[in-house]
Amino acid sequence: MNREPGLILLVWMLGASLALGQDALIVPAQPPQLAETCEQPFDPLCWHLSRRDPYSYGMWDVQFLTGFDPRVGNGQGSKANALPQVLRLGTMFTTPHLPTGCFFRGNWEALVEVSAAPLIGNASGTLVGGAGLLRYNFVQPWCLAVPYAQFGLGGVYADSEISGDRPALFEKSGQLFVRSDVGVRLFISEQVTIDAEAGYRRIGFGRDTSDGVGFLLGVTWFLGKH
Numbered sequence: 001m002n003r004e005p006g007l008i009l010l011v012w013m014l015g016a017s018l019a020l021g022q023d024a025l026i027v028p029a030q031p032p033q034l035a036e037t038c039e040q041p042f043d044p045l046c047w048h049l050s051r052r053d054p055y056s057y058g059m060w061d062v063q064f065l066t067g068f069d070p071r072v073g074n075g076q077g078s079k080a081n082a083l084p085q086v087l088r089l090g091t092m093f094t095t096p097h098l099p100t101g102c103f104f105r106g107n108w109e110a111l112v113e114v115s116a117a118p119l120i121g122n123a124s125g126t127l128v129g130g131a132g133l134l135r136y137n138f139v140q141p142w143c144l145a146v147p148y149a150q151f152g153l154g155g156v157y158a159d160s161e162i163s164g165d166r167p168a169l170f171e172k173s174g175q176l177f178v179r180s181d182v183g184v185r186l187f188i189s190e191q192v193t194i195d196a197e198a199g200y201r202r203i204g205f206g207r208d209t210s211d212g213v214g215f216l217l218g219v220t221w222f223l224g225k226h
Contacts, residue, residue, distance in 0.1 A: 054191070054222040055107050055139045055146070057095045063088040065218030069117065069201060072127070072210050079210075080123035086216065088113040088133070098141045109135040113152070127203075129156035129177050137185075144187040152179040156203050175204040187222055193220045 010148035052059070069082040087121040096103065109134070117127040131154025138147045158170050181199025188194055197216040204210060 037057035053141075055092055055096055055109075057092055057107075059092045060223040061090050061220050062223060063090065063111070063195065063218060063220040064089070065195060065197060065216040067197075067214055067216035068168055069212065071118075071204070071212055072119070080119040080121040082117035082119055082127055082214075084115050084117040084127075084214065084216065086113055086115045088136070090133075096137075096141075104138070105140060106136055106138045109137055109148075110209075111135060111150075111152075118159070125159045127156050127158055130154050131177055131179065133179075146185045146187075146193075147182070148185070149179070149182050150199075153177070158203075170204060170210070172204075178202040181216075183216075191222045193222075194218075195220055 060086075063086075065086045065088075067084050067086075069084055071079045072082045083177075088111045090109050091106055092109050094107045096107045111131070112132055114130045115128070117129075118127050119127065129154040133150050133152035135148050135150035138149075140146075154177045156175045158173050158175060179199060179201050181197050183195060183197030183199075185193035185195050195216075195218045197218075199214065200211065201214050202209065202211040
């Protein structure tokens with residue numbers, strides 16, 4: 001029996017296997033999926049957010065906060081503590097820019113808010129108002145904590161009754177409202193964050209002015225894109 005064809009085939013298969021093995025040794029291993037989408041090493045304390053990207057252009061969100069504003073009043077008479085309840089609707093009108101890892105990487109968000117703040121202490125009643133806000137979110141694609149800074153301008157109506165015969169909180173019921181805040185959102189799911197916020201509030205102008213620092217805690221729900 002002629003065994004040469006079989007030997008030739010065996011030698012050819014062995015050579016092909018060795019060649020493939022050498023190629024496998026010199027071809028670099030494929031990077032993990034995370035390395036393809038994130039320029040920074042994965043931090044086990046953070047989530048990788050780029051796949052859902054809640055801060056991309058066109059995303060809408062709803063934010064509700066409750067808090068405490070101490071000593072509201074113009075200083076000419078009584079002061080009272082306020083318990084603000086704030087509802088906001090926001091939309092992202094830019095997508096995060098600047099390189100990943102840069103501290104100032106982020107995007108701009110526009111919001112409108114309505115608020116009602118029951119008064120406690122030396123006065124009863126409610127401060128009712130609304131404002132427009134411009135917010136900058138400091139977004140890193142791998143981290144679950146997203147700080148932000150914002151500025152807002154609006155108006156407040158002071159519906160208050162003073163205990164005793166002391167002057168009212170404000171000389172005029174309708175007042176200009178200015179706010180400047182810093183805050184942070186902490187993701188607990190792909191669509192929900194827990195929020196903390198603190199900042200400066202100013203109600204009124206001239207002698208009929210109240211200013212101070214207030215604090216808010218709340219949640220945000222990302223609705224999706226319009």
